[in-house]
Amino acid sequence: MDFSSLDWSVVWSRWPLFLQGVGLDIYMAIVGFLLACVVGLILAQCRLSGSRLLSAPAFIFIQIVRGLPFYVLLLWMYFGVAAAMKLSFSPTAAAIAALAVTGSGLTAEIFRGSFEAIDRGQIEASRSLGMRWSSIYTDILLPQAFRIALPPLGNVFVFLLKAATYAAVIAVPEIVYTAQDISTTYFKPFEAFSAVAVILVILVITFSLAVASLERSLKRC
Amino acid sequence: MNSVAIFGQHWVTAFEQLPSLLAGLQYTAIVSISSFAIALVAGLLVALLRLSRVAWIRNVAFLYVQIFRSLSVYVYILFIYFGVAAFMNVDLDPIGAAVIALSLLNSAYIAEIFRSAIHTVDPGQREAALCLGMTKSKAFRDILFPQALRLALPALVSQFTVIIKDSSIVGVIGVADTTYQAAQIANVNYLQFEMFTVVGVIYIAVVLTLSHFAGYLERHLRLS
Numbered sequence: 163m164d165f166s167s168l169d170w171s172v173v174w175s176r177w178p179l180f181l182q183g184v185g186l187d188i189y190m191a192i193v194g195f196l197l198a199c200v201v202g203l204i205l206a207q208c209r210l211s212g213s214r215l216l217s218a219p220a221f222i223f224i225q226i227v228r229g230l231p232f233y234v235l236l237l238w239m240y241f242g243v244a245a246a247m248k249l250s251f252s253p254t255a256a257a258i259a260a261l262a263v264t265g266s267g268l269t270a271e272i273f274r275g276s277f278e279a280i281d282r283g284q285i286e287a288s289r290s291l292g293m294r295w296s297s298i299y300t301d302i303l304l305p306q307a308f309r310i311a312l313p314p315l316g317n318v319f320v321f322l323l324k325a326a327t328y329a330a331v332i333a334v335p336e337i338v339y340t341a342q343d344i345s346t347t348y349f350k351p352f353e354a355f356s357a358v359a360v361i362l363v364i365l366v367i368t369f370s371l372a373v374a375s376l377e378r379s380l381k382r383c
Numbered sequence: 384m385n386s387v388a389i390f391g392q393h394w395v396t397a398f399e400q401l402p403s404l405l406a407g408l409q410y411t412a413i414v415s416i417s418s419f420a421i422a423l424v425a426g427l428l429v430a431l432l433r434l435s436r437v438a439w440i441r442n443v444a445f446l447y448v449q450i451f452r453s454l455s456v457y458v459y460i461l462f463i464y465f466g467v468a469a470f471m472n473v474d475l476d477p478i479g480a481a482v483i484a485l486s487l488l489n490s491a492y493i494a495e496i497f498r499s500a501i502h503t504v505d506p507g508q509r510e511a512a513l514c515l516g517m518t519k520s521k522a523f524r525d526i527l528f529p530q531a532l533r534l535a536l537p538a539l540v541s542q543f544t545v546i547i548k549d550s551s552i553v554g555v556i557g558v559a560d561t562t563y564q565a566a567q568i569a570n571v572n573y574l575q576f577e578m579f580t581v582v583g584v585i586y587i588a589v590v591l592t593l594s595h596f597a598g599y600l601e602r603h604l605r606l607s
Binding site for chain 1: 552
């Protein structure tokens with residue numbers, strides 16, 4: 163162990179690359195998260211529909227997704243599906259698709275729980291006021307469900323942000339990939355991966371604190 | 384051969400690789416079980432430090448949990464196997480590096496599980512034990528901890544399934560686990576879709592079995 167042998171200039175001189183890399187992670191996490199919210203909401207509605215025909219496939223999908231490691235899903239998506247369908251994805255698209263699928267398994271259960279948490283009296287009251295189903299859903303149920311779901315959804319986003327770093331294995335030029343590149347070119351693995359760790363820890367802790375303060379402020383009102 | 388026959392043949396070929404995948408599953412088991420065991424001990428220790436009366440010890444433990452929870456296993460494995468090994472001028476064994484990374488990360492999660500379980504135990508239990516003249520350590524060992532462990536058990540089993548899933552990444556540093564085996568075979572026979580599907584089914588079978596067990600524990604331990 164020799165601290166004097168460390169050469170941080172390799173990292174400092176390439177900070178725009180690290181910034182770009184982490185930007186790509188955030189981008190993949192945001193797009194994957196938004197898709198996961200849409201798919202998760204649909205899955206939750208299927209689960210709550212009361213019809214076996216809709217509920218059973220949604221249940222099976224959620225179980226499969228929750229049992230599958232993200233890494234295996236990523237490889238399956240990028241290599242497997244591409245080979246089976248004889249097409250090639252861009253690595254970034256494959257990573258976003260994998261993030262969306264993994265995330266949807268989590269968001270589906272969150273949305274289901276939050277719809278179930280809404281008092282049935284809300285629906286009855288809206289019905290007796292003569293509201294249409296579509297407007298009960300969009301004006302009464304969805305806003306309340308979303309509010310209940312917000313803190314756990316924030317945790318899903320943090321989870322996806324961490325998972326986005328796996329995209330390096332399929333050569334998405336995100337932050338870990340950048341570090342691997344620097345590490346092998348200049349043989350500075352400690353400096354490169356330390357930089358990644360520090361940047362990601364700061365980023366994730368910031369997001370986690372934001373989620374926690376959101377949770378507190380929602381509880382207060 | 385028509386396309387249906389070729390399709391069938393592909394799946395037969397993929398399933399014929401099952402012995403290699405199951406051999407890989409042994410490494411998955413070794414890595415996840417030893418990481419889980421280490422993480423349990425370390426997690427309990429960190430949970431106790433987080434409950435310490437001394438502020439700076441609490442803060443250090445809090446920082447430990449925050450830092451180790453905020454990165455993916457992938458980053459840890461690369462950092463330890465390439466970064467720390469180069470810095471300390473040692474040659475780490477891939478399995479050892481994988482176990483260290485998984486243990487560090489999961490000890491943070493397990494610390495939180497233990498902490499909330501210890502918090503959930505009725506404080507009256509501790510007070511009663513102290514009133515009966517038990518020392519603090521005896522009250523913890525014989526009264527608080529057994530109850531906390533029972534409360535924590537379902538969450539610990541769930542965490543073990545997370546470790547199994549996370550361990551799929553250890554192939555990147557050359558541990559020949561089941562995912563690694565599947566990827567290697569897929570490189571040779573070009574049956575990527577079939578191979579990754581088969582390995583996915585293996586994980587789903589293992590993880591869902593364990594999480595149903597966790598659900599069973601949760602129902603069973605709550606009732607009695």
